[in-house]
Amino acid sequence: MKRLRIAVVTPRYAISGVPLAQWRLAAALAARGHRVDLIIGRCDTDLRVPDAPGVAVHVLDRAQTRGMFAPLVRYLRRERPDAVFSAEDHLNTFVLLAAIVARSRVRISGSSRVTPFDTYSNRAFTKKWVLKQLARSVAWRADALTCVSRDMVAQYAEVFGTTRHACVYNIVDQPAARARATEPVEDGWFVDRSVPLVVAAGTLAPWKGFDDLIAAAAILRDRGRMVRLVILGEGSSRAALEAQVAAAGLADRVRLPGRVSNPLKYFANADVFALSSHVEGLPNVLVEAMLCGCTPVATDCPTGPREVLGGGRYGYLVPVADPQALADGIAAALDRPIAPDMLAQAVEPFEESAVIARHFALLKLDAS
Incomplete structure (x- = not known):
């Protein structure tokens, strides 16, 4: 199997939802022999990120997602990973922008985890409208855009008029x-x-x-x-x-x-x-x-x-x-x-091997 350098990115660590799903993805990728960096914006003060064999944890201590932008640019330039798996829309946008600024050729998968109706708006010049325009302007740089449910894929098509999003479930069964x-x-x-x-x-x-x-x-x-x-x-x-x-x-x-x-x-x-x-x-x-x-x-x-x-x-x-x-x-x-x-x-459908195979197919990564 080809050993890849992979970054898994999440805005924060907590024992729930998106952070836990990203930790599981990082651990599963490392268990398959890949070199994995788990990049976390911040960690709740009463928590410690669990160890996972083969996973290097980097906590950036950035209170807001936008604060992760500069460290991500530096990381992409310095480490040159083969792939990045990002989760949550705001972070996805900053990861894509960082790759553009760094002139990185890394393959990027951006996963959306909440309904776009709560994230974006068609009301001109509101914050959610600006975020929608920014997300749309950098979407070309993503090699894969995913959602964690088929219903959510349909929601993105409704909000953006058209969408490249595909459904990829989180790893649960391992x-x-x-x-x-x-x-x-x-x-x-x-x-x-x-x-x-x-x-x-x-x-x-x-x-x-x-x-x-x-x-x-x-x-x-x-x-x-x-x-x-x-x-x-x-x-x-x-x-x-x-x-x-x-x-x-x-x-x-x-x-x-x-x-x-x-x-x-x-x-x-x-x-x-x-x-x-x-x-x-x-x-x-x-x-x-x-x-x-x-x-x-x-x-x-x-x-x-x-x-x-x-x-x-x-x-x-x-x-x-x-x-x-x-x-x-x-x-x-x-x-x-x-x-x-x-x-x-x-x-x-939430079994570890099935989810990773789906991710790799969408990114056209050769793990053979």
């Missing part, structure tokens, strides 16, 4: 993930399986819809259904969510234990995974839960859940911001869990 799912859990709620357990995970923020999920837990209680709910994660909505739990008298049924280093072992020991988001790019955490054998219930939000769940074939889809429907979905999932072989079928 040997390390399966090994982490088998680790023991000491939390009593996950050890005592006599009470049905629903788990959720993500940043505690309004758009995640955890208030709807807590309301659904109250509805299930009022129906006489004994269910426990654990929401893993941290964020700005913690105080409001804890107040909601207290006001609803759910302290004995709902817990928010905070951020955990290995959510997969919790998924593997729960009955149902609930995704209550109002919007997503493509929810990696939903795929992770399915990988762990957890029956999924997800809001039919843009974009990703309907695609991941095969329109309802691999899990239960419910309307957005509808606690009653969410409660119904959780009850249905507990009564009629999805068979393990169906969940395994659903996660096949």
Whole structure:
């Protein structure tokens, strides 16, 4: 196999979403023998980027994405990598601009991770309109433009009129993930399986819809259904969510234990995974839960859940911001869990080798 010099770039590191997906990509590429640089704009102060064999981590300590531009120009001139994998629209634009300024011949793949309706605007001279013009002006330099869901590709075509974007999923299914799912859990709620357990995970923020999920837990209680709910994660909505739990008298049924280093072992020991988001790019955490054998219930939000769940074939889809429907979905999932072989079928497109092969084909990279 030809050994390539590859840079994987992300604006920040956190134990969620885009940063975690980029770390996984870097680790997978290094495991295949490539020389990999993981370039990170900034790292949350309470976190440390995990080691991965063969991955050199470079944290630039740049609070804003635009601050990464000059270091990226210097990196491209000095290291001359064969390929760059960038993620998130603003960073993609600065990576492409850096390659133009550096006169680099590196092959670049820019991945979009959130709906373009939140990033760009057709309203002239607004910030989002300026960002759209800038993105359009440097797009020619990209060898591949990708989105993490097919629905998002359609959104980019709508916003830009035409698009070169192609769908490439994030890596979720990999040997390390399966090994982490088998680790023991000491939390009593996950050890005592006599009470049905629903788990959720993500940043505690309004758009995640955890208030709807807590309301659904109250509805299930009022129906006489004994269910426990654990929401893993941290964020700005913690105080409001804890107040909601207290006001609803759910302290004995709902817990928010905070951020955990290995959510997969919790998924593997729960009955149902609930995704209550109002919007997503493509929810990696939903795929992770399915990988762990957890029956999924997800809001039919843009974009990703309907695609991941095969329109309802691999899990239960419910309307957005509808606690009653969410409660119904959780009850249905507990009564009629999805068979393990169906969940395994659903996660096949997120397998490590399949995702890397797709990336290399789009970039026309020879890894033979």
